[in-house]
């Protein structure tokens with residue numbers, strides 16, 4: 009009998025201890041991220057991830073071509089002439105870049121770096137979802153069912169970006185100076201489709 013009482017009180021003590029530990033965790037509301045800190049984070053990401061390499065036209069400086077920050081992120085400039093190239097260039101095993109690194113000739117044809125400023129000729133009217141789809145899934149204009157983005161846009165490198173980083177980059181780019189510039193459309197290669205890269209060696 010004594011044993012039963014001792015065991016009983018031990019069990020109720022255990023239940024009491026356990027119930028003390030099981031208080032529902034208090035909801036901690038995530039602190040809202042300010043627009044300012046999103047823009048700062050986006051600026052940092054876009055600058056360190058090298059978007060300028062291809063999306064900002066270059067001007068000639070003392071040490072060669074340098075980003076023309078007045079036209080930052082406006083992509084390949086409408087109306088600018090590409091230097092002459094041999095017939096079949098890009099299908100001969102070489103890839104050509106223009107001096108600005110905004111136009112590239114390769115087996116995929118000729119691709120032109122997009123305007124990613126906040127202008128309506130850039131990503132001014134894009135939703136965050138479109139931006140995310142372009143950056144992480146490689147959809148042209150970020151719209152499903154359109155064509156895939158051509159090289160050298162390195163979107164597969166960006167596929168694992170977090171939602172937070174994409175949001176920050178989008179918010180930053182939407183805050184940039186709008187630059188009006190309608191980039192020429194991708195030119196697919198003439199003739200039959202080129203062999204896959206592995207067989208082209």
Ligand code: HEC
Nearest residue numbers: 057058059062119120121122142148149157158160161194
């Ligand atoms: C090595 C060159 C290169 C780099 C680096 C690069 N891009 Fe691109 N990007 C391109 C090219 C070229 C296109 C156009 C491809 C096409 O038309 O198919 C493009 C297309 C895009 C598009 C889609 C535009 C549209 O109209 O569909 C977005 C958005 C974009 N880039 C954002 C970025 C961002 C943000 C970065 C940096 C994180 C970046 N790119 C880095 C070359 C580059």
